[in-house]
Amino acid sequence: MNDHYLKKLDRVTAILTQLQSKPLVRAQDLAEKFEVSIRTIYRDIKTLENAGIPIIGEAGSGYSLMDGYKLPPVMFTKEEVLSFITAEKLMQKFSHQSLGSHYQTAMEKVRSVLKYSDKDLIQNIEKQIDVFYYHAQSTDSIKNVIPTILESIAEKTQLSIEYKSVDSKISNRIIEAVGVFFEFNYWYIMAFCTLRKDFRQFRVDRILEITKTPNPFSQEYGQIKDYRVSSKEKLTIVKLLVDKKVIGHLANSKKYYGLVEEIETDEGVLLTFETEWITEGFPRWLITFADYATILEPEILRIKLKELITDISKRI
Numbered sequence: 001m002n003d004h005y006l007k008k009l010d011r012v013t014a015i016l017t018q019l020q021s022k023p024l025v026r027a028q029d030l031a032e033k034f035e036v037s038i039r040t041i042y043r044d045i046k047t048l049e050n051a052g053i054p055i056i057g058e059a060g061s062g063y064s065l066m067d068g069y070k071l072p073p074v075m076f077t078k079e080e081v082l083s084f085i086t087a088e089k090l091m092q093k094f095s096h097q098s099l100g101s102h103y104q105t106a107m108e109k110v111r112s113v114l115k116y117s118d119k120d121l122i123q124n125i126e127k128q129i130d131v132f133y134y135h136a137q138s139t140d141s142i143k144n145v146i147p148t149i150l151e152s153i154a155e156k157t158q159l160s161i162e163y164k165s166v167d168s169k170i171s172n173r174i175i176e177a178v179g180v181f182f183e184f185n186y187w188y189i190m191a192f193c194t195l196r197k198d199f200r201q202f203r204v205d206r207i208l209e210i211t212k213t214p215n216p217f218s219q220e221y222g223q224i225k226d227y228r229v230s231s232k233e234k235l236t237i238v239k240l241l242v243d244k245k246v247i248g249h250l251a252n253s254k255k256y257y258g259l260v261e262e263i264e265t266d267e268g269v270l271l272t273f274e275t276e277w278i279t280e281g282f283p284r285w286l287i288t289f290a291d292y293a294t295i296l297e298p299e300i301l302r303i304k305l306k307e308l309i310t311d312i313s314k315r316i
Contacts, residue, residue, distance in 0.1 A: 018030065085122055152212050236278040240295060241270055
C-alpha cells in the first residue's frame with residue numbers, strides 16, 4: 001500500500017471519529033483540519049458511505065451519523081494514551097474542584113477500554129510525570145458550581161447568585177453566563193448582569209450561593225474570547241525601558257499585563273503595554289523589578305509607584 005492510500009485511510013478514519021464526536025460536521029471545516037480540498041472530503045465521505053456507514057447530509061450543509069447508529073469503541077494510539085496521562089496530571093493540579101471528580105470518573109472510563117499493553121504502559125509511566133504547583137487552592141462555599149454554570153450556558157437559562165465582592169460586600173445578582181475562564185490562578189464567570197445591564201466577571205470562589213432559574217434568555221452572546229478583549233477606551237499605554245539581564249524573568253508575566261510590543265535597543269529592551277490596571281495591579285507587578293526598569297510613560301504610573309514604595313517603607 002503506497003503512501004497516498006495510507007494517508008487517505010488515516011484521514012477517512014479521522015473523519016469517522018469526527019462524525020462520532022459531533023452532531024454536525026461541515027466539509028469546509030474538515031478540509032481545513034486535514035489541509036485538503038473540499039472535493040477530497042466529498043470523496044472521503046463517499047468512501048465511508050460505500051463502506052456501509054449511514055451518513056446523513058449533503059455537500060454544502062454538513063454531515064452527521066444516523067441517530068442510534070453505534071460503532072465499536074475507538075482504539076487509542078500509544079501517543080494518545082501518553083497524552084491522557086499528562087493531561088490527567090495537569091487536571092489534578094489546575095482543574096477546579098467541582099470538575100475534578102467528574103474528570104476522574106471520565107478517565108476511569110477511558111482506562112477501561114484501553115488494551116492491556118496500554119494499561120501496563122500507564123502503570124509504568126504515570127509516576128514519572130508530575131506538575132509542581134505552589135499556589136494555594138481556593139475553597140468554594142458550594143459544590144458543583146462550574147458544572148451548574150456550564151449547564152446554564154448549554155440550556156440558556158439565567159442564574160441567581162449570591163456574591164461577595166473583594167471588599168466583602170454581599171449582593172444578589174441575576175446573570176446570563178457567557179462562559180468560564182481561568183486566569184491568575186482563579187476561575188471566573190463572564191456574564192451579562194441584569195442588575196448592572198452590562199457584562200461583568202465574577203470570581204467563582206466568591207459565589208456563596210448559585211441556583212439555575214427557570215427563566216430562559218434568548219440573547220446570543222457569541223464566544224467568551226470576544227469579551228476578554230478589553231475596550232481600548234479603558235486601556236492606558238505604558239512604556240518601560242528594561243535592563244536586558246532581567247527580561248528573561250518576565251517572559252510569562254509581561255503578556256498577562258498587556259504587552260503589545262517589545263523592541264531591543266542599545267540601552268535596554270523597550271516594552272510597550274496596554275493595561276487597564278494602571279492604578280493598582282501594574283504598579284504592584286512593576287515593583288518586583290523596578291530597580292531594573294525606567295518608566296518612560298505615563299506620569300500616573302510614576303506617581304502610583306512612588307506612593308506604593310512610600311507605603312511599603314512606612315510599614316517596614
